[in-house]
Amino acid sequence: MMTPTIGMMISGQDDLARSVFTDEKYRALAEALGADGLRVESIVYNNARAEALRAPLQHLDALLVWVNPLENGEDRRVLDALLLEVSRAGVMVSTHPDTIQRIGTKRVLYETREMDWGSDVELYPDFSDFVTRFADSFAGSHSRVLKRFRGDGGNGIYKVSQVPGEDGLSVLHAHRGAEVEHLSAEAFYARFENLFAQGQPLINQAWNANITNGMVRCYLCGDRVAGFGYQEIIALYPSGAVPVMPSRRHYYSAQCGLFSDLKRLMEERWVGQLMQRCGVEADALPVLWDADFFIDDPYSRYPDKYTLCEINVSCVSPFPDSAIPEIGREVRRRVSGI
Structure with a gap:
């Protein structure tokens, strides 16, 4: 049996600019995938290189994508066209463009407003x-x-x-x-x-005035929780006349007791409801994605404790160390078809 080849694609101007084997955000994941018996290729993307990458990408077994053209004032049309073509060639893409349209835009707040996590x-x-x-x-x-x-x-x-x-x-x-x-x-x-x-x-x-309770980010691989991040001060935090800078995000594993209620809600209730409302199958969920929540009542144990702020699916980085083995397991499961 041939060793599966996994491409890890990040933004850059040329192949010498960045590599997942040396970049602080991705090095540990690249090493873990390699240690798990997968062959990892580092791929640098920008829109100008899309045509040249088309053929090489189709020889991969899976493509994990950390590219966000919006950061450079561009849109996703060139990238999404490439990913669609690669996916049609049989390559597993970490987040399919169709999935981005279904759950990765702010429209998801409207589509899921009647769920427990919903709002006005x-x-x-x-x-x-x-x-x-x-x-x-x-x-x-x-x-x-x-x-x-x-x-x-x-x-x-x-x-x-x-x-x-x-x-x-x-x-x-x-x-x-x-x-x-x-x-x-x-x-x-x-x-x-x-x-x-x-x-x-x-x-x-x-x-949501409960923004002062901070924001909890729930990281998922497919339909399973892979870790959490907590940030006390985020953008738009009420600060009077003097603006305050966002604080550091602290990371926790999926087993952290502080967020055990959110883990249970996501895995047993909310992910399934999201899939049903937005028309997404389990294997079409992103390999790595996250959902940000306001903490409405820190002392409540009921589903209305949290309100959804946004969902991120197309370029989730950085991520907690606890997500690394979960990403590996999800990639291997999808590549093997199990």
Whole structure:
């Protein structure tokens, strides 16, 4: 039996720029896959190299992808076309582009709003609908969070609040270093019109004041929890006049008792519900993905303890050490067809 070949694809300008065998984020995983009897290839991707990579990638057994074109101001069209072609050639891709569309955009907040983890969420398919309905959403919450269909690192995430005694709105972008802006209604709508330019919807989620309890990130490999991350201060954390920087994320294994209730909810209830609502089969779940949750009540043991903030599926990095053996097991299972 031939040794399966696993490609690990990361962003870079050329093959000499980065390697998964030396990069701090991926070295331990590459070594673990090799120690498990898999042949690992380091692949550097950028859009200019997509055509040259097309044939070599089709000779792999599996392709693990850590590439996010949005970080460079590009979109995913070139990358997704390549991944679709590679997948059709029989290569297992860590996150299929179809799965990204189903659970890896902010739309998932709207599609799962009736689940235990759901919240008050609206979806605007176009700018006209946004102008018509957005103001009414303040009836249930004095602050809202507008989320672009796709984004990264806080880009495209905005806290919008009514200003007592004024007609305008205050707007705070979640991107690091942003400051609060005060806009008239006319200026506000003019600012957000361009978010609909590509024909993608805009998501409106109620502001969650429990952001002060921190954020827990649940890492999964397929349908099994692989670890957790906890971050006390995240983007949009209330800080008064002086902005505060996001704090460090601390990592924990899947066996951590602090989040045993979340592990149970995800594995026994929520992942199955997500698959059913969004039309995703178990083997189409990403090899590695995560879900971020607000902690609404640290002392509750009921499902309403957590509210979903977002799901990340296409470029999950860094990840806890506890996820490394789980990634290996999931890759080997899918490659062997077991």
